[in-house]
Amino acid sequence: MSPEDNVILKVENIYKKYGNEEVLKGVSFSVRQGETKVIIGPSGTGKSTLLRCINGLTRPDKGDVWLDGVRLTDSKVNLDKIRQNIGMVFQNFNLFTHLTALDNVRIGLVKVKKLPKDVATEKAMAMLKRVGLEEKAHLYPAQLSGGQQQRVSIARALAMDPKLILFDEPTSALDPELIGEVLDVMRDLVESGMTMVVVSHEMGFVRSVSDEIIFLEGGVVVEQGPPDVLFNNPKNKRTREFLCKINELYGG
Amino acid sequence: MGQVYGPLPLSLVINIYERFFRSIPALVLLFLFFFGSSYFGFSLSPFLSAVLALGLRSSAYQSQIFRGAIQSIPEGQMMAARAIGMTKFKAILNIILPQAIRLSIPPWSNEYSSVLKDTSLAYAVGVIELVREGRYIIVRTFEPMVVYITIALIYFVLTYCGNRLLGLLERKLAVPGYEIKLRGARNVS
Numbered sequence: 001m002s003p004e005d006n007v008i009l010k011v012e013n014i015y016k017k018y019g020n021e022e023v024l025k026g027v028s029f030s031v032r033q034g035e036t037k038v039i040i041g042p043s044g045t046g047k048s049t050l051l052r053c054i055n056g057l058t059r060p061d062k063g064d065v066w067l068d069g070v071r072l073t074d075s076k077v078n079l080d081k082i083r084q085n086i087g088m089v090f091q092n093f094n095l096f097t098h099l100t101a102l103d104n105v106r107i108g109l110v111k112v113k114k115l116p117k118d119v120a121t122e123k124a125m126a127m128l129k130r131v132g133l134e135e136k137a138h139l140y141p142a143q144l145s146g147g148q149q150q151r152v153s154i155a156r157a158l159a160m161d162p163k164l165i166l167f168d169e170p171t172s173a174l175d176p177e178l179i180g181e182v183l184d185v186m187r188d189l190v191e192s193g194m195t196m197v198v199v200s201h202e203m204g205f206v207r208s209v210s211d212e213i214i215f216l217e218g219g220v221v222v223e224q225g226p227p228d229v230l231f232n233n234p235k236n237k238r239t240r241e242f243l244c245k246i247n248e249l250y251g252g
Numbered sequence: 253m254g255q256v257y258g259p260l261p262l263s264l265v266i267n268i269y270e271r272f273f274r275s276i277p278a279l280v281l282l283f284l285f286f287f288g289s290s291y292f293g294f295s296l297s298p299f300l301s302a303v304l305a306l307g308l309r310s311s312a313y314q315s316q317i318f319r320g321a322i323q324s325i326p327e328g329q330m331m332a333a334r335a336i337g338m339t340k341f342k343a344i345l346n347i348i349l350p351q352a353i354r355l356s357i358p359p360w361s362n363e364y365s366s367v368l369k370d371t372s373l374a375y376a377v378g379v380i381e382l383v384r385e386g387r388y389i390i391v392r393t394f395e396p397m398v399v400y401i402t403i404a405l406i407y408f409v410l411t412y413c414g415n416r417l418l419g420l421l422e423r424k425l426a427v428p429g430y431e432i433k434l435r436g437a438r439n440v441s
Binding site for chain 1: 326328329331332333334335336337338339342346347350351354427428
């Protein structure tokens with residue numbers, strides 16, 4: 001079996017411009033079933049934009065995104081349907097503030113997937129249990145810590161049975177002591193075989209879970225490869241500089 | 253809604269409507285509706301012109317209250333809703349509106365109070381509202397102070413009850429962490 005066979009996500013030559021600023025200048029990569037890809041790079045290099053191009057929250061100007069053989073950049077594709085299959089976890093959690101943790105997880109099942117309420121409730125509770133928060137089901141986001149909120153938002157993404165989950169700096173808005181609980185949940189997902197594309201600078205985590213790291217800078221892929229190669233023997237000078245700086249900051 | 257989410261032509265029309273009704277004093281609007289209607293070949297009764305003038309004016313104000321509420325909801329809420337596969341319509345209905353309505357209640361109770369009291373302006377075009385009714389009683393009894401104090405009390409009671417009801421609604425819909433705190437419950441005063 002060639003590696004091409006179980007490619008689930010393929011990003012081909014994505015370009016995106018905001019006004020006069022070219023944010024992405026021809027980015028390509030592919031993700032196989034069950035793989036964890038990590039995207040790193042300085043701020044403002046289009047990492048978030050790239051994730052949004054994948055699930056169609058932003059339309060790329062040029063280039064294609066394929067999910068499971070379907071070309072998402074085709075204007076005839078119903079993106080609302082596609083997004084049901086792509087989970088997204090945001091830096092600022094973005095939990096629905098007027099709903100309890102349970103309702104946050106359940107609302108997609110009820111309103112989008114049209115499951116009967118009791119089935120949806122059972123599933124939502126199972127997801128909350130998976131992230132270790134079944135006791136907090138009836139609390140509102142404002143009553144939860146940042147780490148708990150982010151775990152609820154992971155449960156919300158999981159509940160939709162996604163083929164792929166996108167993580168946009170999921171721990172960057174958290175207090176240091178809360179990062180661990182979120183990374184534990186993510187590590188658990190990796191082990192369960194979930195396909196994930198993660199933007200993160202938690203280098204310890206990245207190193208231990210990623211199958212491949214993509215270093216993005218200035219809207220292009222500077223270097224990509226397995227973590228061992230990138231950390232120990234990067235080919236590009238910029239990659240080395242960036243990783244050194246990150247290591248200093250985070251004590252890698 | 254149209255101003256925030258509608259296509260450009262719709263939002264332009266709403267803009268013009270809202271500018272017009274918010275820039276003209278209520279009394280002038282009332283006269284425009286009452287006397288203006290005959291210019292266009294039909295005539296509105298005093299009561300109907302008062303209802304239209306005050307109603308349309310208030311809806312212009314309310315649209316602004318609501319626009320502010322919608323726009324104060326972080327963009328991330330819409331993004332998260334779309335990310336789980338909601339259509340824009342579903343996201344507005346299930347995520348944005350329930351939050352915006354909560355934020356709108358306090359300014360709405362303000363608007364309710366002022367519209368209620370603006371009804372006294374209908375006096376000017378001959379509607380028999382509270383003040384005019386009071387005048388009729390004064391003519392018969394020669395007790396202006398008693399009558400005006402009674403009128404003031406009636407307005408007070410109506411406004412107070414309405415605001416209490418809206419206050420109850422506000423408390424019923426309150427979401428932990430987003431309520432408008434009462435005196436004594438505040439952390440910083």
